[in-house]
Amino acid sequence: MPMIAAFAEHVRERYKPDQPESFWACTPLFRRLADPTFAGQMINHTLHALNCDPHHSGDWSARQIVLVREPAWTLSLQLIDRPRRYIHSSPSHLLITALSGLPLSGELYDLPPGYDNAVFDPSLKLVPAGPFKLAAGEILAIDADCHAADFRVERPMMLLKLATAPVQTLEWLFSKSTLHPWQANDADAAMTNLRVGAYVLGRLAHQSSLEPIKTLTAHANQNVRWAAIQSLGRLSRAEAQKVLRAALDDPHPTVRHAAKQVIDEAERPVRKS
Numbered sequence: 001m002p003m004i005a006a007f008a009e010h011v012r013e014r015y016k017p018d019q020p021e022s023f024w025a026c027t028p029l030f031r032r033l034a035d036p037t038f039a040g041q042m043i044n045h046t047l048h049a050l051n052c053d054p055h056h057s058g059d060w061s062a063r064q065i066v067l068v069r070e071p072a073w074t075l076s077l078q079l080i081d082r083p084r085r086y087i088h089s090s091p092s093h094l095l096i097t098a099l100s101g102l103p104l105s106g107e108l109y110d111l112p113p114g115y116d117n118a119v120f121d122p123s124l125k126l127v128p129a130g131p132f133k134l135a136a137g138e139i140l141a142i143d144a145d146c147h148a149a150d151f152r153v154e155r156p157m158m159l160l161k162l163a164t165a166p167v168q169t170l171e172w173l174f175s176k177s178t179l180h181p182w183q184a185n186d187a188d189a190a191m192t193n194l195r196v197g198a199y200v201l202g203r204l205a206h207q208s209s210l211e212p213i214k215t216l217t218a219h220a221n222q223n224v225r226w227a228a229i230q231s232l233g234r235l236s237r238a239e240a241q242k243v244l245r246a247a248l249d250d251p252h253p254t255v256r257h258a259a260k261q262v263i264d265e266a267e268r269p270v271r272k273s
């Protein structure tokens with residue numbers, strides 16, 4: 001659609017991925033799309049494309065239609081019809097507006113003092129920043145480095161969402177009752193795939209996998225590195241020991257701590273019964 005094409009062109013001009021703060025300059029452009037009729041137009045457009053071509057491959061899931069997917073950002077329609085079990089941090093900067101004609105409300109939180117996204121710390125705690133309620137056409141901006149939001153969902157709503165590619169490594173999930181973090185997931189699904197791949201190769205324990213796994217021990221993502229280090233021990237004890245020793249100087253504290261634990265366990269004398 002011409003409107004979407006023009007929007008995408010303007011976002012490309014304004015948002016520079018190497019300057020994350022430039023994303024907020026897209027807010028006036030995004031506001032122009034905050035029309036209650038927009039969702040219906042886009043869904044009808046997608047259904048028309050599918051009707052004209054049964055083999056049309058749309059970019060959608062059960063609750064989301066991606067209208068524009070760029071390496072640095074996405075514009076999508078998202079259906080929310082139930083509350084989330086946890087409060088999710090956002091690994092991406094977000095602009096969100098409701099297209100249902102209903103107000104969008106919920107609770108806003110500040111990320112904990114001392115928060116380091118890449119180092120999961122269960123002792124931290126979200127800081128309540130108060131409720132929000134957006135009228136039709138109003139926009140919620142979520143900074144991945146500062147805020148998390150929990151939406152109230154009393155009836156199904158359609159949201160329009162402009163999101164950067166992940167600027168954080170992890171998505172943290174916080175308990176609604178305690179506000180402490182419960183777990184963290186990879187922000188990028190490709191990192192999950194690499195971790196699972198390293199695990200599977202380790203379980204297969206075929207020597208042809210030795211070099212690929214050694215390569216992953218130097219990956220930029222700390223979770224991928226650690227998964228590869230753990231799997232390496234199934235293929236070569238000698239190589240695993242070398243990599244574990246090197247991991248004691250890993251730039252990420254979690255990897256350093258885990259490597260030390262494994263080495264200490266291996267060097268602990270076996271008690272004789």
